[in-house]
Amino acid sequence: MSDYSLTASHIKLLNRGNTGEGIAGATVTAGQVLYEDTADANKLKLADANSATAAVRAVKGIALHGASAGQPLRYAKTGARVRLTTGSAVGAAGATAIASTNAGGMAPITDNAAGTYVTVLGTLDSTGKILTCAFTTSGVATPA
Amino acid sequence: MTAFTITAAQVAPGSGCQWKWATAGETITAGMAVYVTEGGVAMKATNGGTEAQAECVGVALASANLDQPIPYAYTGTVVLATGGAVGIIGDIAILFTTAGSLYPALDISGGYTTVVGALGATGQELILAPFASGIVWTD
Numbered sequence: 001m002s003d004y005s006l007t008a009s010h011i012k013l014l015n016r017g018n019t020g021e022g023i024a025g026a027t028v029t030a031g032q033v034l035y036e037d038t039a040d041a042n043k044l045k046l047a048d049a050n051s052a053t054a055a056v057r058a059v060k061g062i063a064l065h066g067a068s069a070g071q072p073l074r075y076a077k078t079g080a081r082v083r084l085t086t087g088s089a090v091g092a093a094g095a096t097a098i099a100s101t102n103a104g105g106m107a108p109i110t111d112n113a114a115g116t117y118v119t120v121l122g123t124l125d126s127t128g129k130i131l132t133c134a135f136t137t138s139g140v141a142t143p144a
Numbered sequence: 145m146t147a148f149t150i151t152a153a154q155v156a157p158g159s160g161c162q163w164k165w166a167t168a169g170e171t172i173t174a175g176m177a178v179y180v181t182e183g184g185v186a187m188k189a190t191n192g193g194t195e196a197q198a199e200c201v202g203v204a205l206a207s208a209n210l211d212q213p214i215p216y217a218y219t220g221t222v223v224l225a226t227g228g229a230v231g232i233i234g235d236i237a238i239l240f241t242t243a244g245s246l247y248p249a250l251d252i253s254g255g256y257t258t259v260v261g262a263l264g265a266t267g268q269e270l271i272l273a274p275f276a277s278g279i280v281w282t283d
Contacts, residue, residue: 012212013213030209065206065209068153068156068174068206071174072205074165
């Protein structure tokens with residue numbers, strides 16, 4: 001799976017509200033995709049679309065800044081509009097972004113492969129630079 | 145002049161720590177002292193600039209780039225290190241000319257006197273008590 005190439009310093013929330021906060025359970029970089037580990041005090045960790053554990057595939061949000069384990073972390077939720085880059089487009093206009101099989105990453109749905117549990121993150125805007133978040137965790141693995 | 149050596153990845157909320165959120169006006173790293181503008185923008189605090197820049201309100205608890213949310217502790221204890229003391233137990237931490245950095249009070253040699261807090265019983269944690277005097281230190 002070829003993830004979108006994101007630059008942490010470019011990540012920015014463009015609309016108010018639609019954010020949540022928690023405590024990081026791992027080192028997290030702005031723009032990374034998160035899940036909530038209910039087995040570890042609800043800490044926020046990096047989601048992984050081919051994890052064997054359903055909870056790890058259940059996207060909670062997208063990190064809006066960097067944090068190390070034990071530090072407060074704010075994330076974008078469904079409804080948020082997140083700038084992914086100030087440079088060139090990270091993906092095609094209108095592309096659907098999904099959680100990657102690389103922990104914390106996001107990728108175009110066209111990269112989806114057999115065995116991946118599809119979790120839609122949202123769609124890129126007409127510039128290919130802004131993600132409108134709309135998380136949908138299917139819980140279904142892509143068949144071979 | 146030697147700033148307390150703080151490793152960003154080791155900074156964390158400690159006992160009684162409470163924090164607020166602001167928007168970073170520049171790149172800020174966990175453990176840096178910050179001031180916050182009326183518009184809610186957090187910047188690295190320094191005693192070598194304007195009085196407003198010396199009005200430290202707390203310490204960043206995570207890292208952020210420009211326009212990203214940044215949590216800052218304003219009361220309670222902040223863990224600054226886990227591997228050893230960052231300074232002498234009971235040291236008073238103040239602002240200095242290096243924006244965002246914390247220095248022992250004995251190092252002051254000019255600029256606004258702003259106390260950020262004191263190192264706790266292990267020398268690894270900062271007990272926050274921000275106090276911006278608005279007074280320029282004069283030898």
